Amino acid sequence: MSSRDNGRGVANAAPRSSTPPKSALRTFRRSVGPVVPIVPAAAIMAVFFVGPILWAVYVGFTDQGLTGAAALNPQWVWFDNFERLINDRDAHAAISRTVAYVLLVVAGQNVLGLALALLLQKRNKAMKTIASGAVVLAWVLPEVVVAMLWYAFLNTRDGTLNTILASVGLPGQSWLIDQPLFAIVIASVWRGTAFSLLIYSAALEEVSPESIEAAQVDGASGMQQLFYVVLPSISRLILTNLLLTTLQTLGVFGLIFALTGGGPGGQTQTLPLYMYEQAFRYNLIGYSSVIAIVLVVLGVILSAFYLYAFRKGSK
Amino acid sequence: MTLPSLAAPRPRLHAVFANVTLAIITLLFLLPLIWLVLASLDPGATLSLRAPERIALDNFVEIGTWELTFRPMMNGLIISGLASLLVVVLSALAAYPLSRYTMRYGDHFLYTVLFLSALPVTAIMIPVYTMFVRLRLVDSFLGCILFLAASSLPFAIWMMKNFMDGIPIEFEEAAWLDGASSLRTLRTIVLPLMTPGLAAVSIFQFILMWGNFFVPFILLLDPAKLPMAVTLYQFFGSFGVVNYGNLAAYAAVYSAPVIVLYLVVSRVFNGAFRLSGGAKG
Structure with missing residues (x-):
């Protein structure tokens, strides 16, 4: 500016x-x-x-469809689609599922990204290159490739994870069937951590060494330095990053669509997938537009929640 | 613990702890990739993790056909290449006055752009589809490119402006005094000075578009026009009948361009690719 x-x-x-x-x-x-x-x-x-x-x-205020009369000549239906949303239990389940998914992914990738950024400070160049290289590699890979990798990794019969667990004597699981939410969360965290790492690494470089030295002189422990000096001085970027990663995660489609397809039994059907299904399987474009609006509103609500939490925290 | 002589071992212990933890996390991050590497080189690969009985490039040879690999790759290059080119040119043009002049509605424009860059694009894909049906832009490269460019522009303008703000204005002042137009100044003075920034924006945009699945999945219908993002999904979606060695090789080929680009960027610009544009919240 x-x-x-x-x-x-x-x-x-x-x-x-x-x-x-x-x-x-x-x-x-x-x-x-x-x-x-x-x-x-x-x-x-x-x-x-x-x-x-x-x-x-x-x-969202019309009965627009994909095919037939509703496609060519949609009628203005006022709040019919919003009423449908209020009575649609599947949509409510999709909303709460989406909130759970987004909060878990955002928490996971922010904590992991920040922890990695802190650990990578003051390491030698080789360690920095290798560790951040591996994390960023997961980020540049296309989302369908990521879905495929995790499909193979979590596969029931001799998938990589079950093979590793077996080698240390632990029982395997049908992860994609028994723990589908865990599967999409961990795949998303794996892919998204790099973004948080990059932002937090840049943020930590801006923390003044003097204030940390001052804290050390005062006898603050490592944890105290982290919570009383480092984190408060990058709090604005933490907030920005929480907002950005939340909005990104709300929009995740390809990864979940290719990994679980929303299943089993709709257990991983987040709002974008539900929206897609309403539009292309049930021919309800008008209704799916209302779901799109809900998705954006959800983003605004979550953003407001962070802003509120931060304002409270800083008081 | 307060003795100065005891202060030394603690940082060293700390460093050992940090290095071990980092090594473990790095390993965990690489684990899901092992299957892909092994299976792509294993002609008899399954979804299981196993060492290949024989390491060979059969899988890569088998997928090397026009319909399966080369055409989708070319489609992807056309779509992502042209769209990111368009984004870079338009965002550089737009960022210049926003960075250099005080304009009456400049700040309003910037905040609108920032707001747009935060919207989940997924949410508007279905309306875009119905709108494009009416505009007859469905199933055309042009429609797909224009939408990808439009939805990427907000963030690109923001990134580009932040890079431009970092270029000192003194060089341009001389050119202005000589009567050069602002477009000429942008082209001959500002852009050459911000080559790393330009490269970062272009490559970042290309990587995002190359990996984008939803936009071409919704907007393109003709199998001959689909990029690799969608053909890989179709390949992957045909469970049971699929040859997993071929599938892994296909995913490796599809991922190769972005991995190479990432390596180039991190090597050549060493640090410029840090989302510097986006990080300044």
């Missing part, structure tokens, strides 16, 4: 320019000129991103 101020004097783009305009055309150029490069990006975002968002809200 700060370096933007440098441009003011030279570019004369600010309306408060001191030199008097020489002609109307010139004034127009000066005030509109700087905006021109933004136009292509703004136009594409408006048509193909903001447009669909507004469209989703509109469609």
